[in-house]
Amino acid sequence: MFVDNVKIYVKAGDGGNGAVAFHREKYVSHGGPDGGDGGKGGNIVFRVDLGTNTLLAFRYRHKFIAGNGGNGKGGKLHGATAPDLIISVPPGTLIKDAETGKIIHDMTENDGADYICCRGGRGGFGNRHFATPTRQVPMFAKNGTKGEERELVLELKMLADVGLIGYPSVGKSSLLSRISSAKPKIADYHFTTLSPNLGVVSTGGESGFVAADIPGLIEGAADGAGLGHAFLRHVDRCRLLLHVVDISCSEYRDPIDDIKNINYELRRYSEALAERPQIIVANKTDMLDRERVDIDEFEEFVKDNGWELIYVSAITGEGLDEMVAKAAEMLRELPPMIIYEREYEPEDAYVGGSKETTVRRENDTFIVEGEWLLNLMGQINFDDYESLNFFQKVLKNSGVFDLLEEKGCTDGMTVSIYDFEFDYVK
Ligand SMILES: Nc1nc2c(ncn2[C@@H]2O[C@H](COP(=O)(O)OP(=O)(O)OP(=O)(O)O)[C@@H](O)[C@H]2O)c(=O)[nH]1
Numbered sequence: 001m002f003v004d005n006v007k008i009y010v011k012a013g014d015g016g017n018g019a020v021a022f023h024r025e026k027y028v029s030h031g032g033p034d035g036g037d038g039g040k041g042g043n044i045v046f047r048v049d050l051g052t053n054t055l056l057a058f059r060y061r062h063k064f065i066a067g068n069g070g071n072g073k074g075g076k077l078h079g080a081t082a083p084d085l086i087i088s089v090p091p092g093t094l095i096k097d098a099e100t101g102k103i104i105h106d107m108t109e110n111d112g113a114d115y116i117c118c119r120g121g122r123g124g125f126g127n128r129h130f131a132t133p134t135r136q137v138p139m140f141a142k143n144g145t146k147g148e149e150r151e152l153v154l155e156l157k158m159l160a161d162v163g164l165i166g167y168p169s170v171g172k173s174s175l176l177s178r179i180s181s182a183k184p185k186i187a188d189y190h191f192t193t194l195s196p197n198l199g200v201v202s203t204g205g206e207s208g209f210v211a212a213d214i215p216g217l218i219e220g221a222a223d224g225a226g227l228g229h230a231f232l233r234h235v236d237r238c239r240l241l242l243h244v245v246d247i248s249c250s251e252y253r254d255p256i257d258d259i260k261n262i263n264y265e266l267r268r269y270s271e272a273l274a275e276r277p278q279i280i281v282a283n284k285t286d287m288l289d290r291e292r293v294d295i296d297e298f299e300e301f302v303k304d305n306g307w308e309l310i311y312v313s314a315i316t317g318e319g320l321d322e323m324v325a326k327a328a329e330m331l332r333e334l335p336p337m338i339i340y341e342r343e344y345e346p347e348d349a350y351v352g353g354s355k356e357t358t359v360r361r362e363n364d365t366f367i368v369e370g371e372w373l374l375n376l377m378g379q380i381n382f383d384d385y386e387s388l389n390f391f392q393k394v395l396k397n398s399g400v401f402d403l404l405e406e407k408g409c410t411d412g413m414t415v416s417i418y419d420f421e422f423d424y425v426k
């Protein structure tokens with residue numbers, strides 16, 4: 001079974017809590033604070049695995065939860081860092097936010113390329129970090145921040161330069177098997193191909209290109225007729241389409257109608273795909289019957305639409321070299337394969353937990369706490385300017401700054417939000 005669209009739940013590990021502890025030793029009466037820090041929670045990491053081309057594994061497993069960091073202990077002992085949870089996906093997998101449908105990342109890199117999708121929470125500081133000349137016995141430590149959690153949709157869009165499309169039984173798989181080492185199933189009944197096939201086409205000398213054939217399309221595919229048009233997502237990235245027709249009309253359809261119908265279905269799937277350059281591949285020339293098809297009319301139709309036209313036979317091999325050469329030539333001029341950009345911004349982050357915020361004053365330090373903040377903090381990367389900016393904005397909009405002022409916080413005083421401390425500036 002071919003699976004190319006799944007919904008999963010992922011959660012990175014929470015950071016461990018910092019410890020409140022004091023040094024104890026014989027003959028040392030007032031040992032200083034020595035509570036260790038919490039360990040970091042495990043990340044959720046996606047990894048490209050070139051060995052797979054389906055999301056089948058996710059049909060049976062929907063939940064991925066990374067381990068939590070260990071808590072800190074006395075004697076400056078740090079909690080253990082939890083290992084990352086690695087999720088392997090086929091190349092070309094799009095990671096989307098399930099709720100908004102926004103693209104988070106496109107896994108198009110090479111084998112083994114990693115993408116950290118959800119960061120584990122940071123460990124909280126133990127109390128030894130909070131000792132100051134005026135606060136020699138800090139009775140508090142910080143909790144670790146929460147690991148990010150979210151629901152994702154994984155969608156596979158295969159990585160192919162060239163896509164073979166057309167009605168069932170026109171010979172798409174036969175052609176792919178002739179020009180590449182792919183071994184797709186070929187038979188004289190409709191919908192022989194039930195899932196996309198990929199093949200590497202060598203063009204001699206150059207690096208070659210990747211071609212994909214998909215199940216046959218029919219009229220009404222966009223409404224679900226035949227196998228529907230969902231498989232078009234696998235030629236969505238293709239830079240060039242080989243639009244295959246049966247020029248022998250062995251099934252008594254008119255190739256001109258076929259081309260019009262398929263292009264209509266392409267347009268209903270996506271305007272961009274319908275605008276993609278096409279080569280019309282007139283297959284089965286070995287059985288060409290000029291009584292059945294008006295070749296002049298056909299050629300005029302193709303020419304009027306500005307498409308390239310190549311006659312081939314997957315059986316005799318006629319025209320195949322020319323087809324591959326033409327495709328390679330066009331690919332040299334065409335823009336690179338589509339790689340989807342990130343649409344998901346920090347402000348789209350899901351922040352769970354109670355919205356209540358509390359501010360507690362200890363000398364000139366204001367400690368801000370709240371379940372939602374603990375969740376949010378795990379998602380902020382304090383080394384990243386944009387992330388930091390976003391954090392500032394949230395603090396302002398959620399009324400945290402107002403609350404601080406209410407409690408008497410003025411310029412130069414310290415604000416402490418879990419593992420983040422800064423000087424207050426109005
Ligand atoms: N005579 C002749 N028969 C061909 C040629 N190309 C394909 N066929 C035959 O046409 C039938 C369908 O071929 P496939 O390659 O399975 O067609 P397809 O377009 O992949 O069909 P679906 O996967 O069902 O969409 C098979 O019986 C092939 O042997 C050709 O050039 N000449």
Ligand SMILES: [Mg+2]
Pocket residue numbers: 172173174184185192193213214215216
């Ligand atoms: Mg096929």
